[in-house]
Amino acid sequence: MPITWNEEKKLFNVTTKNATYQMKVDSYNHLIHTYYGSQIDDTDMYTQISFADRGFSANPYEAGKMDRTYSLDVLPQEYSCYGTGDFRITGLRVKESTGNQTVALKYVKHAFFDGFHKINGLPSVHGTSPSTSLCITMKDDVNGLVVELWYGILEETDVITRTVKLINRGNAQLIIEKAASMNLDFTYGEFDWITLHGRHAMERNVERRAISHGISSIGSVRGTSSHHYNPFTILCEKETTETNGSCYGFSFMYSGEFLIEVEKDQMAQTRMIMGIHPDNFSWILDPDQTLELPMVIMSYSANGLGKLSQNYHKTIKENVIRGNWKNKRRPVLINNWEATYFDFTGDKLVEIAKEAQSLGIELFVLDDGWFGKRDDDNSGLGDWYPNEKKLGCTLKELGNRIVEQNILFGLWLEPEAINEDSDLYRAHPDWVIKAPGRMPALGRNQLLLDFSRDDVCDYIIEVISQLLTEVPISYIKWDMNRSMCDKFSNNLDAAHQGEFAHRFILGLYHVLETLTTRFPDVLFEGCSGGGGRYDCGMLYYTPQIWLSDNTDAINRLSIQYGSSLGYPVATMGAHVSAIPNHQTGRSTSLSTRGTVAMAGTFGYELDVTKLTEEEKVEVKKQIKTFQKYYDLIQNGVYYRLTSADDICTVWEIVAENKSEALISAVYHGVEANPIPIYVKIQGLDEKKQYEISYLNADCTKQIMSGIALKNAGINIKGATTEFESYQIYIREI
Ligand code: GLA
Numbered sequence: 001m002p003i004t005w006n007e008e009k010k011l012f013n014v015t016t017k018n019a020t021y022q023m024k025v026d027s028y029n030h031l032i033h034t035y036y037g038s039q040i041d042d043t044d045m046y047t048q049i050s051f052a053d054r055g056f057s058a059n060p061y062e063a064g065k066m067d068r069t070y071s072l073d074v075l076p077q078e079y080s081c082y083g084t085g086d087f088r089i090t091g092l093r094v095k096e097s098t099g100n101q102t103v104a105l106k107y108v109k110h111a112f113f114d115g116f117h118k119i120n121g122l123p124s125v126h127g128t129s130p131s132t133s134l135c136i137t138m139k140d141d142v143n144g145l146v147v148e149l150w151y152g153i154l155e156e157t158d159v160i161t162r163t164v165k166l167i168n169r170g171n172a173q174l175i176i177e178k179a180a181s182m183n184l185d186f187t188y189g190e191f192d193w194i195t196l197h198g199r200h201a202m203e204r205n206v207e208r209r210a211i212s213h214g215i216s217s218i219g220s221v222r223g224t225s226s227h228h229y230n231p232f233t234i235l236c237e238k239e240t241t242e243t244n245g246s247c248y249g250f251s252f253m254y255s256g257e258f259l260i261e262v263e264k265d266q267m268a269q270t271r272m273i274m275g276i277h278p279d280n281f282s283w284i285l286d287p288d289q290t291l292e293l294p295m296v297i298m299s300y301s302a303n304g305l306g307k308l309s310q311n312y313h314k315t316i317k318e319n320v321i322r323g324n325w326k327n328k329r330r331p332v333l334i335n336n337w338e339a340t341y342f343d344f345t346g347d348k349l350v351e352i353a354k355e356a357q358s359l360g361i362e363l364f365v366l367d368d369g370w371f372g373k374r375d376d377d378n379s380g381l382g383d384w385y386p387n388e389k390k391l392g393c394t395l396k397e398l399g400n401r402i403v404e405q406n407i408l409f410g411l412w413l414e415p416e417a418i419n420e421d422s423d424l425y426r427a428h429p430d431w432v433i434k435a436p437g438r439m440p441a442l443g444r445n446q447l448l449l450d451f452s453r454d455d456v457c458d459y460i461i462e463v464i465s466q467l468l469t470e471v472p473i474s475y476i477k478w479d480m481n482r483s484m485c486d487k488f489s490n491n492l493d494a495a496h497q498g499e500f501a502h503r504f505i506l507g508l509y510h511v512l513e514t515l516t517t518r519f520p521d522v523l524f525e526g527c528s529g530g531g532g533r534y535d536c537g538m539l540y541y542t543p544q545i546w547l548s549d550n551t552d553a554i555n556r557l558s559i560q561y562g563s564s565l566g567y568p569v570a571t572m573g574a575h576v577s578a579i580p581n582h583q584t585g586r587s588t589s590l591s592t593r594g595t596v597a598m599a600g601t602f603g604y605e606l607d608v609t610k611l612t613e614e615e616k617v618e619v620k621k622q623i624k625t626f627q628k629y630y631d632l633i634q635n636g637v638y639y640r641l642t643s644a645d646d647i648c649t650v651w652e653i654v655a656e657n658k659s660e661a662l663i664s665a666v667y668h669g670v671e672a673n674p675i676p677i678y679v680k681i682q683g684l685d686e687k688k689q690y691e692i693s694y695l696n697a698d699c700t701k702q703i704m705s706g707i708a709l710k711n712a713g714i715n716i717k718g719a720t721t722e723f724e725s726y727q728i729y730i731r732e733i
Contacts, residue, residue: 002153003134005110006042012110012134013042014151016158019300021151023078023136028063028070029106031078031138031149033185037246038302049075049187054266058085060104074267076185079138079149079164081105082178089215089261091180091273095282096143097172105138105147117150117163119292121506123253123540125152125161125319144170145285154319157311163295168285175498176283180275182250182296187269190238193262194305196230196562201550201583203227203531204562206644210238211264219259219277223448223484223501224528225535231258232535232566234308235272242640243304243682249312250274251566253320254294255537256505257281280487282498297536305565306639306682313568313638320536321543321571324520329630330544330570331362331408331523332623333475333603338551338577340607342369342376346391350401355608357407359616360623363475363603364402365410370395372422378445381417382424384463399471410475410523411467415460416508417446417481431456433504435486443482451507452500453491461514468519478512478542480528505537512541525573525601534563544571544601551577551605552584553596554723557666560599561644561651569653570634574600576622578607588723590615591696594622595664595725598633599651602626625695625727629662636661641679647671648716654683658706663728667719680713681730688732695727703733 057073083102236247301308372383526542530549
């Protein structure tokens with residue numbers, strides 16, 4: 001049984017294929033977190049908690065008189081509260097009308113439900129397989145706050161989902177100052193913490209550090225999940241590698257401001273807290289009102305980081321992404337941004353689309369600059385009607401001209417943004433996010449629309465619906481190009497301003513939910529200046545996200561490597577662009593640019609009309625290769641064989657049935673008399689024989705056994721020029 005309750009022991013056991021998560025209601029009705037790790041049975045792990053009088057660690061009143069060894073300051077708790085003797089980072093802080101912020105939760109009851117728990121207005125994990133959800137109800141008897149802790153599981157991928165619902169069952173208003181979606185306590189273990197940090201055009205660099213005494217945190221106060229810290233993180237044991245050791249993943253299914261805190265306490269215990277960032281947050285709950293918090297997707301691997309990533313890849317592909325495009329083959333696209341930027345005519349676009357189609361490209365995406373007065377990035381945002389002077393025709397006519405080339409038509413939008421120099425701003429200056437009496441900070445010379453307002457959301461839904469109804473559009477790139485500041489809504493009174501940043505995200509999700517439901521055949525690709533909102537929240541609505549504005553093949557190796565820790569290649573927008581690269585000035589071969597972009601949704605972002613005949617032949621070949629191995633690349637099991645910092649970055653995608661694999665190897669440099677690079681190939685059948693062939697280099701085919709590939713490995717052909725890359729195909733014979 002995946003989730004059980006033992007009445008006698010007062011023990012919850014949540015079991016997935018390889019893991020157990022255990023909680024206990026103790027004699028004071030506190031919910032204690034007793035274990036998370038490799039599978040055990042329902043042995044009560046509470047018995048292993050050491051109780052001693054920890055000086056200066058407070059004792060709850062009911063325990064204190066009799067038992068000084070009982071302290072919430074050191075006990076592992078399922079959901080920690082502020083002010084009642086736990087001096088560590090805590091998950092819940094609530095202000096009462098008196099100003100008091102102390103809150104204490106006790107177990108009341110629990111119930112099991114069939115199926116996956118759905119959160120109103122927020123994304124959540126879903127599935128078709130039968131599943132059970134657990135809801136544990138906790139209550140503060142003094143102020144009447146009820147807290148429901150919800151758990152769900154995906155057995156195969158060792159996933160446990162968590163979310164929290166707050167209900168004010170008291171008689172007075174409560175202000176929620178901090179409400180985490182997850183609190184996780186470990187009573188022992190020396191952990192490393194792996195985080196993904198970055199910046200615009202250089203997202204998701206991997207950092208691994210030891211958790212030491214004190215508090216560390218990452219998060220975002222930018223209105224989005226951000227380029228700067230990703231809401232996916234890993235705790236792992238010190239010795240954990242790609243293939244060995246225990247690790248725990250945490251993915252916050254939310255696209256707004258978040259905080260992840262880690263603390264090692266006086267007893268060398270580790271606590272992690274994940275939730276909406278409390279800095280800009282304070283939510284008023286009047287009696288009987290409810291607040292539902294975003295979901296956390298936890299997973300566990302006892303076999304290293306590689307397996308943990310695979311758990312997330314599968315979960316995201318099967319249980320996060322929804323809709324018609326979940327399993328549908330995604331088109332190879334061409335985007336005109338790096339080909340033309342703002343400088344194009346309708347004829348030029350048709351020319352690119354025509355040439356692209358002749359090369360085998362299936363979708364033409366018209367990026368920024370097609371609307372309003374938009375000849376650079378200083379004006380026009382908000383005016384989602386075509387610049388007919390520039391296009392030489394209506395958008396519908398342009399769409400038809402493109403589609404007549406036998407290629408699909410896609411469109412760029414930045415619906416949350418507005419320029420002051422736009423008709424929309426002139427008509428609705430009150431719709432923008434702006435602090436009263438102050439000039440707003442600009443980002444890319446633009447402002448943001450107040451998506452916490454229903455009228456703004458309704459307007460955007462109608463404008464986009466009209467475009468999607470009138471123009472033959474198969475794809476939308478949903479961009480968002482600045483961080484949010486001057487956070488204030490004209491629509492909220494002073495007391496409710498602390499709800500603004502979260503209400504913005506609720507508005508965004510409402511708009512996306514409406515549009516994706518209304519237009520299920522349209523493929524939505526997320527984007528926020530590349531990967532500034534690359535999270536499981538957005539992936540619920542947009543099955544692929546433009547991974548980075550950086551299209552340099554070598555920089556992409558580390559961006560894709562870091563992203564692969566928590567996200568599958570099937571979600572990573574990746575394009576071949578021109579050289580010298582527009583972001584770095586680096587030149588790499590077309591072959592290498594193709595190899596790297598094929599670890600993603602694959603497309604092109606250059607002026608194909610300027611390609612030489614030789615390059616056109618190569619592009620055609622790349623597209624055929626990608627299409628031939630599409631199922632393997634998008635649905636196979638992904639392994640990182642070397643790191644992004646090694647001289648040769650190597651990754652592998654293996655078919656689930658072990659019949660074939662594609663190895664990609666990219667050299668960062670070249671040396672005279674090169675040292676051979678060996679990699680051990682994972683995931684194949686040890687007992688079978690395989691044929692190994694290079695797809696983009698002359699090399700004699702070789703035959704090797706699965707066991708030799710696994711334990712001895714292959715020697716990758718050496719680089720003869722800088723940034724050389726190889727695609728090596730292995731198939732069962
Ligand atoms: C963002 C996107 C780019 C492009 C530009 C257009 O930076 O990430 O891909 O669409 O906007 O302005």
